[in-house]
Amino acid sequence: MNHHKSLAIFILLLSLILSYFSARSFLSMRENEKYYPSESNTKIKPLSDYFEGIKNTRGDTPVYLFENEQPGGTILILGGTHPDEPASNITTVCLMENLKISSGRVIIIPRANNSGFTHSDPQEGNPQRFYFKTKSGERWFRYGSRSTNPIDQWPDPEVYRHYPSGQKLSGAETRNLNRAYPGRPDGSLTEKITYAIMQLIKDEAVDLAIDIHEASPEYPVVNAIVTHPLAFDLTGEVVLYLQMEDFEFNLEQSPENFRGLSHREWGDHLQIPAILMETACAMHGRYHGSKNADKAITGLDRFYIEADKHELLSVPYPENGIPLKERVGRHLKTIQKILEIWNNYNPEKSIVVENIPDFFEMQEKGVGAFLVSGE
């Protein structure tokens, strides 16, 4: 055997070995974290119950229903629209594992883009998991990707044309769940998922819906409540009350000429008040330093502190960062306030939820204290 051939064989073998180990790492992303919903949880249904078209795909995802015999309204809360925004999924988990319901219904989808949880974005260097200490040991959660897994939907067109408006966005947005509403039954997997969520809102007669997000601290719409005009009175009052309690929020109306967003299309197509909430995540933008699982929890990044000093950000970024407990706490606080105001104005459709983790208690004890200990 000559030198070239043996070198070629060596490189082939090396590639096989490296492929084996990296494949194991990629496949480990398909393992789901466990949730332990509270006693108020009455049903867990697959999203495909509302639209058959996503059955047996990775777009299918569990829907948790929390109900009380006492009649009332129904709220839908979405986490994990973008699986790389940890506060989004974790807020819904904290709700699910704690809430007690005494009237009305709460429907929670903690992994709205389930497929997006099964991979991570190339070039972003994100961790695959992050960890919380609970009362008795550690629990892990998934750090996913902003978009549907290309294994499930590929290739992207050069240009994404939103259905039905025809609005053009870059091709990669084809796999962005929050650009795909209202979706369609014969569209891409991402469009099928949004279609299924639209069907759920219809079938379950949802009265009010919330989509939880995070954005980079330099993104113009952050620490914000973005609201469909139908929810404007409600969120206006919510922001007012929150500001009285020293929580800074920007209230934004969902843009009329930007299509495909959850709050915009839920409101326009199904006439429900729809709300999107954003907190600031330092792993998200372009100024962040090195990445690791701890940073998802601490939200502390020295380049963001520097960027803040040079007024490059849209939100204040303090010396001790913006930790996950603060972001989750804010989301929970806002949800609580939304329900409170909602119940004031809609007594016949009231949704009375207790035991939502308190913001200040969470700052003291951390998120882990509000998670079930697990096995």
Next chain:
Amino acid sequence: MPLEFYVLLVMLTSFALAVFLGKFPIGVSLALSSIIGALVAGFGFPLRHLVEGTFAYLDPILIITSAMIFMEIIKETGALGEISRLIIIYLHNRPFWMLSLITLFIMFPGMITGLSTAAVLTTGAIVAPALMRLGIPRVQTGSIIAMAALFGMIAPPINVPVMIIGGGVDMPYIGFELPLLFASLPLAIITTTSIGYRYVKSVNIEKIKKDLPESQIDKHGFRLFLPILILIIFMLVTRLIPGKYTALGMPLIFAICCLSAFKSGKAFNYYKVTKRAIKNAMPVMGILVGIGIFIQIMTLTGVRGFLIVKTVQLPSFWLYVGIVVSLPIFGAISSYGASYVLGVPFLLALLGKSEIIVASGLTLIASLGDLMPPTALAGIFAAQVVGESNYFRILKNCLPYAAITALYGIGMILLANVLAKFLIL
């Protein structure tokens, strides 16, 4: 200086050592320097990140490979030679219009795919023999093709870098047609005529005609052009009638065109042609894979954030210098990558100016990344198309035009609000 600065230094030094002392290919050198960077930054041997980074360029690699095969095939069938014969015979006595038309023709695939490589490897390859037969030297022909391809990528209707920047700030892709036309068309015509006009203003057509390849269309009829026709039809259909069944993706479209070339002209051997094309594309594929790893490690270790934070806090004048320098340098990786990583912070740093004009100007500057070594996709492929072995000679020839382009882009950004009055309807 923070740790990230030293990590960057180590990565760049080890890259240079690997290339110049180790004589490793660029792709391998990039991978090696990334591994060293990760080790130095305390991330060990992050196998998953090394592999994950490469996947950013899976789609471009597939497009480049299939386009290269397509180009080799239409060369073999004689279709390329035939088109250059037709261009020369019918257009040689109208040099300015000929050059302008050829420019638009080269730009076309870039305009509808948003990829400069698509333009270089298809229409660029088609006109290259004609330009050279008309007397434009190899290097100048390559420069015309590379530059026109860049402008094609920027020109409307499809400009992917703008869409990428828009994705970062929720700016819909609306109202960009005129600004992008303004950013690309005048520059394109000026560039190609100033490179090529002096060679083609008076050509000895009788002498050229003698050297032309024998007409293939007489032998094979219109079937000779079938693969090219199918390519154009598919490219148009996917865009005019967007939908599930027309979204084939460029690699599949090229593959279909390659199959349709069977018996369309001179006989050729699929296996041999494919092997040759893959061999030609291999260095670029290697570079893209290496770059993918390099960026992932830069992001993981915080080097990327370090570079961006330091750049965008530059004061006004230096901010513009930063734009002109960093966008093309980062664009060496790909102009898409530069738009994604740097385009958004620059746009945010320039808030208050018309976002549409600023984004158009930024992508014009970012497009120059396709001329920036080591990747220099437009330059490398233009060199391959004209048969020039040293692509640096083409890059050198493009340099003044690249500088004009960068200044033009900066001008657009400076005058954004004035231009907006005329260009945004």
